[in-house]
Amino acid sequence: MKSIKKKSVSRRTFLKAASTTAVAAPFLNCGGMNVTEPMKRVFGKLNFEVTTLGLGGQASIQWTPDDVDPVKIILKAFESNVNYYDTSNVYGPSQMNYGKAFRELHLIPGRPGYDESLRRSIFLTSKSLLRWAKGGWEKEGLRNSTNGPEGSKTLDDVRRTLSQIYGDGSGAYPQGAYLDMVLIHTLSTMPEVEALYENLDNTDPKAENTGALAALRDVRDGTNRTGLNPKEEKLIRHIGFSGHSSAPVMMEMIRRDTDNILDGMLVAINANDRLNLNMQYNVIPVAQAKNMGIIAMKAFADGAMYSKDATWSREPKHVVRTVGSSTLPSRPLVEYSLTTPGIHTAIIGIGQISDDDKSCQFANNLASAQVAPDGLTVSDRREIENMTRSVKGGKTNYFQLPEGQLTPPREAAARQEVLNGRRAVKLTWDSAYAGDEPLAHYEILRDNTKIVEVAHRPQTTMEPFAFEDIVGGKSAHNYKITAVDSIGRSASSEDIAVENV
Numbered sequence: 001m002k003s004i005k006k007k008s009v010s011r012r013t014f015l016k017a018a019s020t021t022a023v024a025a026p027f028l029n030c031g032g033m034n035v036t037e038p039m040k041r042v043f044g045k046l047n048f049e050v051t052t053l054g055l056g057g058q059a060s061i062q063w064t065p066d067d068v069d070p071v072k073i074i075l076k077a078f079e080s081n082v083n084y085y086d087t088s089n090v091y092g093p094s095q096m097n098y099g100k101a102f103r104e105l106h107l108i109p110g111r112p113g114y115d116e117s118l119r120r121s122i123f124l125t126s127k128s129l130l131r132w133a134k135g136g137w138e139k140e141g142l143r144n145s146t147n148g149p150e151g152s153k154t155l156d157d158v159r160r161t162l163s164q165i166y167g168d169g170s171g172a173y174p175q176g177a178y179l180d181m182v183l184i185h186t187l188s189t190m191p192e193v194e195a196l197y198e199n200l201d202n203t204d205p206k207a208e209n210t211g212a213l214a215a216l217r218d219v220r221d222g223t224n225r226t227g228l229n230p231k232e233e234k235l236i237r238h239i240g241f242s243g244h245s246s247a248p249v250m251m252e253m254i255r256r257d258t259d260n261i262l263d264g265m266l267v268a269i270n271a272n273d274r275l276n277l278n279m280q281y282n283v284i285p286v287a288q289a290k291n292m293g294i295i296a297m298k299a300f301a302d303g304a305m306y307s308k309d310a311t312w313s314r315e316p317k318h319v320v321r322t323v324g325s326s327t328l329p330s331r332p333l334v335e336y337s338l339t340t341p342g343i344h345t346a347i348i349g350i351g352q353i354s355d356d357d358k359s360c361q362f363a364n365n366l367a368s369a370q371v372a373p374d375g376l377t378v379s380d381r382r383e384i385e386n387m388t389r390s391v392k393g394g395k396t397n398y399f400q401l402p403e404g405q406l407t408p409p410r411e412a413a414a415r416q417e418v419l420n421g422r423r424a425v426k427l428t429w430d431s432a433y434a435g436d437e438p439l440a441h442y443e444i445l446r447d448n449t450k451i452v453e454v455a456h457r458p459q460t461t462m463e464p465f466a467f468e469d470i471v472g473g474k475s476a477h478n479y480k481i482t483a484v485d486s487i488g489r490s491a492s493s494e495d496i497a498v499e500n501v
Contacts, residue, residue, distance in 0.1 A: 042344070045291040048123055052344075053369035054086055054348075056350070057094045059349025059350050059351050060352060061073060065351075068351075088128075106118070111174075126183070130156075133214060139191040139194075141190065180236070180237045181238040183242045184216075188245045198210060199211060203225040210226050220237065220238070238264055239262060240265055244399040246277070246401055247278065247279050247283040251286050264295065265294050267284060267296065268296075268298040270336065270388075271385050281439065284342045288341065289458040307322070336384045338373070346369060406489055409493050410432065411430045412494070413427070414496045415428075418501055423473075424470055427469065429493070440485055441456050441484050476497065479497075
């Protein structure tokens with residue numbers, strides 16, 4: 001499908017009008033909504049072309065108002081050729097609503113008329129909040145929420161999802177049922193990362209504690225290395241994780257993945273991202289460098305860009321059912337997420353659909369998502385940020401860590417050795433965290449004099465960055481490693497002393 005880059009009016013004119021005047025909502029949010037073949041992007045390394053709009057599993061699919069049929073929302077997405085679908089074990093009736101829609105669409109394996117071709121054409125993702133597949137230990141910052149009976153573990157969630165979507169909702173599911181991906185949901189602390197990786201390397205079925213990743217790998221590969229998949233079922237195709245709050249924790253999750261188990265990441269990204277410890281210059285480039293499929297969420301900050309308070313949604317009254325507003329159109333917010341480098345699709349929860357495209361959230365969001373990865377310039381993106389930065393006093397992203405400044409390189413260290421008369425100082429460091437501009441490079445200073453610049457690149461493993469300085473003489477030296485961002489701001493490590501030889 002050809003990329004759509006042509007704009008009917010100047011993007012800059014459109015954004016200025018939207019941010020300074022109360023233009024009629026139909027002009028702001030509608031137009032060009034007859035989308036018969038949605039745009040697609042290659043979904044990282046997953047060998048799948050995903051539509052730029054995906055259906056979020058919350059909003060009215062989870063918190064359903066009395067006058068809304070959630071199944072019709074799902075069917076509307078299928079009728080519109082959207083092919084990415086999202087749900088979760090912690091989304092109340094969301095998975096059961098998908099089950100009802102799948103029955104109407106003949107997507108239940110083993111039932112008469114099963115449409116296997118249609119099933120292969122879509123990408124279905126669910127999520128689990130469970131960090132442990134077996135056992136578990138307690139540590140501050142470790143969350144291991146349970147969704148079913150007390151003591152539930154990761155594979156219980158996988159089978160629960162399959163039962164609710166494809167089976168009887170009480171545990172049974174038909175042979176041939178599968179999920180395209182399971183995400184470990186809303187990762188936010190380092191102890192959670194530790195738990196998830198427990199017993200992954202050299203997996204031992206007799207181990208007392210096993211994290212979620214080892215068990216998910218078993219039901220992905222049809223193996224029983226953990227002892228938790230005795231039937232050697234293949235129930236999922238891919239493994240990933242999601243995060244709303246902490247880019248550093250998400251970066252750690254990816255860096256520890258030495259076996260490249262993680263194929264996908266769901267990340268909160270919207271036009272107020274740079275007001276916080278942002279995702280777009282920190283974790284998204286790391287996931288992109290690993291060629292992961294990257295899904296955007298929270299384009300409207302869970303409705304906080306509009307009428308909803310900046311708090312977690314919990315009931316039907318929190319569902320926003322309008323299309324943008326006269327002063328803040330919805331289209332630029334969707335485009336902002338989808339033009340963030342690395343993003344492949346954006347999931348958006350739908351509050352209501354309508355036969356009138358002007359008031360149909362789904363029709364508007366689908367039309368807004370028809371944007372190429374380079375469909376906005378940097379200047380366009382800054383104008384959208386200016387439109388949103390004052391909404392709720394700039395505090396729409398309640399789910400995200402507060403503003404983060406550029407940090408010095410982390411774990412900066414030096415080691416020297418003399419071999420055959422050659423004196424070398426090896427400097428190592430871990431990636432700095434970016435502030436509101438991307439990282440550009442690192443400067444190495446010896447005795448307060450810059451000796452080299454090292455270009456920044458996303459740090460995708462636990463292996464630190466390194467530079468070797470060949471030093472003459474026997475004198476002691478002081479080194480410093482400085483992170484520099486794209487507009488020249490810098491943050492330096494403490495002095496690193498190297499003794500004389």
